[in-house]
Amino acid sequence: MKTAARVLVAGIVVAAGVSGCSSSSTSSTSAPASGAVVEVAHMAFTPNTITVAAGETVTWKFDDRGTPHDVVGVGDAKSVLHSAPMKEGTFSFTFTQPGTYQYLCTFHPDMRGTVVVR
Numbered sequence: 001m002k003t004a005a006r007v008l009v010a011g012i013v014v015a016a017g018v019s020g021c022s023s024s025s026t027s028s029t030s031a032p033a034s035g036a037v038v039e040v041a042h043m044a045f046t047p048n049t050i051t052v053a054a055g056e057t058v059t060w061k062f063d064d065r066g067t068p069h070d071v072v073g074v075g076d077a078k079s080v081l082h083s084a085p086m087k088e089g090t091f092s093f094t095f096t097q098p099g100t101y102q103y104l105c106t107f108h109p110d111m112r113g114t115v116v117v118r
C-alpha cells in the first residue's frame with residue numbers, strides 16, 4: 001500500500017503494475033506525471049474503462065507473450081488515437097479534450113476499451 005504512493009511519486013507507475021488500487025481518486029493530482037496505465041495482456045485491456053483528467057496521459061503497456069495488439073480509436077477517436085501494432089512495449093497518448101473515447105484492437109475486434117476524459 002505505502003509502496004504504491006512511493007511509486008506514484010517516482011512517476012513510474014508502469015513498472016509497478018497498479019493492479020490493486022483504484023485510480024479514480026487521483027483526479028486532483030496536480031503533478032502532470034502520468035498515472036494512467038492500461039495493461040494489454042491476456043487478450044484484454046485492463047482496466048477496461050479508465051477515467052483521466054484532461055491533459056493527462058494514458059499509457060498502454062503491451063505484454064501478451066508475443067501476441068500483437070494495437071490501440072485504435074472508434075469513430076471520431078480513430079483519427080487521433082492510433083498506435084502501431086505492438087507485441088511488447090508501451091504506447092502513450094495525452095488526452096486534451098474531455099469526452100468518451102472508445103477504442104479497440106484491430107487484430108482482435110472483441111478487445112475493446114474506453115477512456116473517459118473529464
Ligand SMILES: [Cu+2]
Nearest residue numbers: 069105107108
Ligand atoms: Cu489484440
